[in-house]
Amino acid sequence: MQTSSAPAEVQPVQLRHDTHPVPAAATAAGPLLAVRDLCVRFRGITALDQVSFDVARGQITGLIGPNGAGKTTLFNCLSRLYEYREGSITFDGQALEKMSRHRVAALGIGRTFQNLALFASMTVLDNIKVGLHARTHKGFLAHALRLPGVATEEQACSRRAAELVRFLGLEAVAQQRVAELPFGTRKRVELGRALASQPALLLLDEPAAGLNHEEVGALGSLIRAIRDQFQLTVLLVEHHMGLVMSVSDHVVALSFGRKIAEGTPAQVQRNPELIQAYLGTEA
Numbered sequence: 001m002q003t004s005s006a007p008a009e010v011q012p013v014q015l016r017h018d019t020h021p022v023p024a025a026a027t028a029a030g031p032l033l034a035v036r037d038l039c040v041r042f043r044g045i046t047a048l049d050q051v052s053f054d055v056a057r058g059q060i061t062g063l064i065g066p067n068g069a070g071k072t073t074l075f076n077c078l079s080r081l082y083e084y085r086e087g088s089i090t091f092d093g094q095a096l097e098k099m100s101r102h103r104v105a106a107l108g109i110g111r112t113f114q115n116l117a118l119f120a121s122m123t124v125l126d127n128i129k130v131g132l133h134a135r136t137h138k139g140f141l142a143h144a145l146r147l148p149g150v151a152t153e154e155q156a157c158s159r160r161a162a163e164l165v166r167f168l169g170l171e172a173v174a175q176q177r178v179a180e181l182p183f184g185t186r187k188r189v190e191l192g193r194a195l196a197s198q199p200a201l202l203l204l205d206e207p208a209a210g211l212n213h214e215e216v217g218a219l220g221s222l223i224r225a226i227r228d229q230f231q232l233t234v235l236l237v238e239h240h241m242g243l244v245m246s247v248s249d250h251v252v253a254l255s256f257g258r259k260i261a262e263g264t265p266a267q268v269q270r271n272p273e274l275i276q277a278y279l280g281t282e283a
C-alpha cells in the first residue's frame with residue numbers, strides 16, 4: 001500500500017451516488033443490516049450457531065474472533081456465496097435469502113476478499129472500471145458492443161474511475177498492470193473496485209493482512225475517510241486488533257461460531273469470554 005498517500009493528503013472529490021439504492025444514514029430508520037439466529041453447518045461442523053447482531057447505518061462495525069470463528073462464513077452468507085437454511089439476514093429491510101448473488105451486488109453490498117480477486121493482467125484503472133460497470137445502466141455487453149448511449153455512460157465511468165484513482169492515491173500506477181504492483185497497492189486497487197460499485201455496505205475481509213505497520217496505520221485513516229466521504233456503512237473482518245479497536249464504532253466477537261461479545265471497542269476488550277477465546281488460541 002502506498003503510505004505516502006494517506007487520506008489526509010487525498011484530494012476531496014465528490015462522487016455522486018445517483019444510483020445509490022439506500023437512503024442516507026441520517027434519514028433512514030433501523031439498522032442497515034440485521035442478522036438473526038443465523039446457523040450454517042458444513043458436514044458436522046457448526047460454522048455459525050444462532051448468530052444475531054445489527055450493523056447500524058453509517059457506522060464501522062468490526063467483526064473479530066480467533067481462526068475458525070465463522071467470520072468468513074458470515075461474509076460469504078452476506079454475499080450469497082453460501083446458502084443458509086436457518087436464520088435470516090435483512091439488508092435495508094429486504095430478506096437476502098430470497099435474492100440471487102447478482103441482485104445482492106446490485107442492492108448495494110460490495111466487498112473485498114482475503115485473497116485478492118483482481119484481474120492481474122488488466123491495469124489499475126480498468127480493474128476499477130469493472131466495478132463501475134456493475135452499476136451502469138447499459139451493462140457490460142452493451143459497452144463491449146458499443147450500443148447507442150454507451151459513449152456518454154463510458155465518459156461518466158472514466159471520470160468516476162479517475163476520481164477514485166485520485167482518492168486512493170493510485171494516480172502514479174493507474175496505467176500499470178495489477179500483476180506488476182506490490183501487494184499493499186493491489187489491496188488498495190481492490191478497495192477501489194469495491195467502491196466503484198457504489199455500495200451502501202462495504203464488507204472488508206482482512207484488509208490489513210500482509211501490510212506492514214506503517215501501511216496498517218494509513219489503512220485505518222483510509223477506512224474512516226471512505227466511510228465519511230462516501231457515507232458508507234462498513235463491516236470489517238480483521239485479526240489486527242489495533243486496527244479494529246481504533247476504527248470501529250461497534251465490535252462483534254465470534255468464537256467457534258457463537259457470538260461471545262458485542263459493544264464498543266472498550267467494552268469488548270474487557271469481556272472475559274473474549275480474553276479467554278484469544279488466550280486459548282493466539283494471544
Ligand SMILES: Nc1ncnc2c1ncn2[C@@H]1O[C@H](COP(=O)(O)OP(=O)(O)OP(=O)(O)O)[C@@H](O)[C@H]1O
Binds near residue numbers: 066072074
Ligand atoms: N466451505 C466449507 N466447507 C467445510 N467447512 C468450512 C467451509 N467454510 C468454513 N468451514 C469451517 O467453518 C468454520 C468457520 O470457518 P471460517 O473460515 O468462517 O472462520 P474464520 O473466522 O473466517 O477464520 P479465519 O480467521 O481463519 O479466516 C471452520 O471450522 C472452517 O473449517
